[in-house]
Amino acid sequence: MKRYILFASSLIVTALVMAQGAHDFKINEVSVSVPLCCQMQTEADSAAVCCDAGPVEGYRDEYGDMPSWIEIVNTSYSTHDIRSCYLTTNRAVLNKDLSAPERIEMMSLIPKGDARTNLEAKQRIVFFADGKINRGTLHTNFTLTPGEENWIALYDGNGVDLLDSLTVPVLEPGHSYARIYNKEQDAFVWIDATPDQVTPDAPNEFGENTDDKTAEWKKNDPHGVAMTIIAMGIVFGCLILLFVFFYIFGWILNRIAKLKRVQGIKQISEAGEKIVVMAKEGAETKGIEMENYVAAIGLALYEYMGNEHDVESGVLTIEHHATTWESKEHLMRHTPEIHHNH
Amino acid sequence: MLLESIGLWGFIAQKFTDFLTYTGFANVEWANIIMILIGAFFIWLAIKKDFEPLLLIPIGLGIILGNIPFKAAGLEIGLYEDNSVLNFFYQGVKLGWYPPLIFLGIGALTDFSALIANPKLMLIGAAAQFGIFGAYIIALAMGFEPNQAAGIAIIGGADGPTAIFLSSKLSPNLMGAIAVCAYSYMALVPVIQPFIMRALTTKKEKLIKMEKSREVSQTERILFPIVGLLITTFIVPSGLPLLGMLFFGNLLKESTKTTRLAKTAGSALNDIVVMLLGLTVGCSTQASEFLTLDTILIFVLGACAFMIATASGVCFVKIFNLFLPEGKKINPLIGNAGVSAVPMAARISNQEGLRADPHNYLLMHAMGPNVAGVIGSAVAAGVLLGFLS
Known part of the structure; x- marks a missing residue:
């Protein structure tokens, strides 16, 4: 089509x-x-x-x-x-x-x-x-x-x-x-x-x-002053427009970059607060919670190294996956099969 | 039968005599010798003095090539003879398609980020174009026709391809002299500009340190050629061949998806066109056309144009500084870079800056007005073409 x-x-x-x-x-x-x-x-x-x-x-x-x-x-x-x-x-x-x-x-x-x-x-x-x-x-x-x-x-x-x-x-x-x-x-x-x-x-x-444009210019602008004023005006006009555009555009991009920086600082600040809370909780539970965190990170790394993990740039995530940790089937023995002798 | 009447040896002698009339020795004139010496001088300048060797060597050899005397016998060998190989190469100059191809290469090689980071530097590139129109006024006063004056004045833009493009359209009979003059003065930028810059700036001004430019995002780099093309060509459509190719080349570079094309445009293609352009421009300076009073006047006007352009760039920065707050002031030593001799003029700014203060590096700041000058001179050429063609 x-x-x-x-x-x-x-x-x-x-x-x-x-x-x-x-x-x-x-x-x-x-x-x-x-x-x-x-x-x-x-x-x-x-x-x-x-x-x-x-x-x-x-x-x-x-x-x-x-x-x-x-x-x-x-x-x-x-x-x-x-x-x-x-x-x-x-x-x-x-x-x-x-x-x-x-x-x-x-x-x-x-x-x-x-x-x-x-x-x-x-x-x-x-x-x-x-x-x-x-x-x-x-x-x-x-x-x-x-x-x-x-x-x-x-x-x-x-x-x-x-x-x-x-x-x-x-x-x-x-x-x-x-x-x-x-x-x-x-x-x-x-x-x-x-x-x-x-x-x-x-x-x-x-x-x-x-x-005949040349003849017209020669007759009406014999000294070139009008041409200079018009042409320089146009040259300046073009470059001033470019200047204005990129000045404003640059300013907008700067503002966006600043906003992103502020948001980043805010995120870091929030993450910092969480770490403080975690550390505090860990201290209160005598490290029991901390052991769980370490185990989870260890598991994630183990699976990542074994290519059993989904990969996202710069982030370690835990994808749901049947492992020996959670699969009861793997932890149990199979029921022996009964063979009947005829 | 000729052979029967004069015999074998007589026939050989006659043909050999004929052959001698075809040689350069039989047809040489003093004007040819002078032009060959000028060509040799250009080659010497390029090799010994390192003055724009990429241009002056092809032009110098072209001058020699174009002034080898020969008998006009319809051999189809001369630059101006139909169907000759040189004439075929010359069509790129005559029809004006070499300069846009060179602009494609310039675009692919130019980094506009200094300009984007500090857009006010664009105004310096505009101010330096006073050189063109100052020379235009002087040329008119000297008695040149407006179209010839425009072709000569564009030398003040310090842009060889633009000068060739405009003069091929407006004053083709002066194109050889204009092209040689433009490239000669571009090579002489380190000689012409510094003394004007020193004379027009105070010690305090020379020591001005400019703030570091911000980083430019990829989006801005990609947007620049597109917006630049739209703004400039909507205002001056007659500048389309030059500006279109300049921004096209730059988009190839900045898009990051066409690196291969940008590389070709900026290297192999550019080199091929420079060779052919230099050679044919040199060839076009045949003694009968070149050794005239007009050529001398063109060289005088070219020098005036360069000096006015340099002075107007520097003076504009000084005036501009009156309106800028402390800490945002511009070093007037980058004003000379408003002419579009890239990157030679910017190097001169840097060199003069370091001369005043060994820690004041102006190169990156000077690149801004330098590339703005390329745009400015192309726009000026478009305006002149639109008004006078």
């Missing part, structure tokens, strides 16, 4: 760990492509544009195109593989009545067998939403629509567990929708990132929005 419980516990723990790994993936930045005529092609034809803002430069895939892209980050401090997870823009997958295979049909699979999907701590991966899965692992079977809101969801490998989802508002050409750390709120928030803030496959850190 214990084995089954252990096995079941291991399964649950393993499942939790796996689930925890997948839940560390978050959509980190999204960019929606602009019409082809807005995309900056070469220096020469950069003037030929259809956008008011002029030609737009953007993140290009391995074919040199500038499709929409979705950046996903592993937010944990462990390595996790995003393979077998799904990306989708189809809100129909939210229908709870759908079976897993029905949902999966509406999603774009992140294939296995590509080392790039194995994300180390805080590492990012960019998927191109160009509807061309024949172009490789990093391309999805859907596209994002410019000039409209786009809903994007990331699903776990079972096609049922939603890991993260996001509605991208209408973005200006060249902008992206980025998840950044806001220090004041101590939380991640989404912002409309301007072209100079777009960071595909790089941390979304610009201006004040950085979690």
Whole structure:
């Protein structure tokens, strides 16, 4: 039974760990492509544009195109593989009545067998939403629509567990929708990132929005005084707690030891009184009682030496045992048997 | 065919010439020679002067080994070359798993009973950590980045494994210099500390006799690593690798049921890790990385850190004595032991105590702050790691 419980516990723990790994993936930045005529092609034809803002430069895939892209980050401090997870823009997958295979049909699979999907701590991966899965692992079977809101969801490998989802508002050409750390709120928030803030496959850190601890300390504590006060406070705090614990614990143990000593003295005192009484009685009975004591001790020692005694540490006791002293059977002769001669 | 065009002897001559280009003689630079001499000096210090031979011999030879010049030809032999044996050994330093193993050994060898018997000595171990943060302030003033300053300042904890652990995480490019500096100053504790102790204490203070410590029960000894682990790691989880292994080693020792494991952790395992750690740290001090202005500054800062730590330990005891009743006062000569150079710093306390009064043995009293210093410096490292990594 214990084995089954252990096995079941291991399964649950393993499942939790796996689930925890997948839940560390978050959509980190999204960019929606602009019409082809807005995309900056070469220096020469950069003037030929259809956008008011002029030609737009953007993140290009391995074919040199500038499709929409979705950046996903592993937010944990462990390595996790995003393979077998799904990306989708189809809100129909939210229908709870759908079976897993029905949902999966509406999603774009992140294939296995590509080392790039194995994300180390805080590492990012960019998927191109160009509807061309024949172009490789990093391309999805859907596209994002410019000039409209786009809903994007990331699903776990079972096609049922939603890991993260996001509605991208209408973005200006060249902008992206980025998840950044806001220090004041101590939380991640989404912002409309301007072209100079777009960071595909790089941390979304610009201006004040950085979690670089060293830079923060350098800026706010250039002389190290705050660090010294905080750190020394913590070091003292730890050791003071240890001091208090062992001071109190030592005091309690000392008190217990003292109490034991007092009890011991009391026992010795009582035993001393008994000896006085025994000696007095012995004197009064002219040693008759004393002889009995000596006999009892002698018997106990005799039996102890003959291994006929039970042993208790440091104490001689007399266990009830049939001996010649008390057994009448041993003291009497057997009745002779009468044999009848036929 | 090459052989046909230049002939057998020509071929042999060409290959021999090639071979010569691979030798150390063909690739040597002055910086390599200087580093080899430094390595030899460390070995001399260890053997002739008996300065921390268990550490300085592996480090000294490591310095020589790491500075043997060779042609980079993908032979997979250098410390920093992938797949080389030395690189494999170096992973323990780079990834920081040697220091916790050393802490396991320290825990298995350390008797915390002096500290448990007189817990107020723990505060001295905390006070001496001012050395770390004093050096941190000076390093920042010298222009080091906060993470580099923290890596350098931890030298003030006088704890080699902690210094390596923290610098490998916060300032890996300075780790070689920091490690060599930390171990050098640990070896130089008998030179650095006594004059500070003498200067900061009066004759009357030096003669203070401390009351005999009470006996510590087995229950307290077993409880110490468990409670210590819980308190320190709940407050500073980033110190978990060092503190966890320190208290684990101590529990192995004190439980009395795992004597065999404690013995291994404190002897064979510890020795193996010390050898590999010393050798690879020495190897990592390649001339191009080591012979820089930063290294000189690190040595200056290391000296400052040690001196501040010693002075703050002694001064803390003097201030603490103002609040203690007569008969319960602490001899300030054990204040230096708050740095965690175990047991060297405690020996210095004893030596200075005997110098003032030939009947005043301070060794057991000094062991209290000394082992508290180990905990204190590990906590300080955890705090710095938590704030700056």
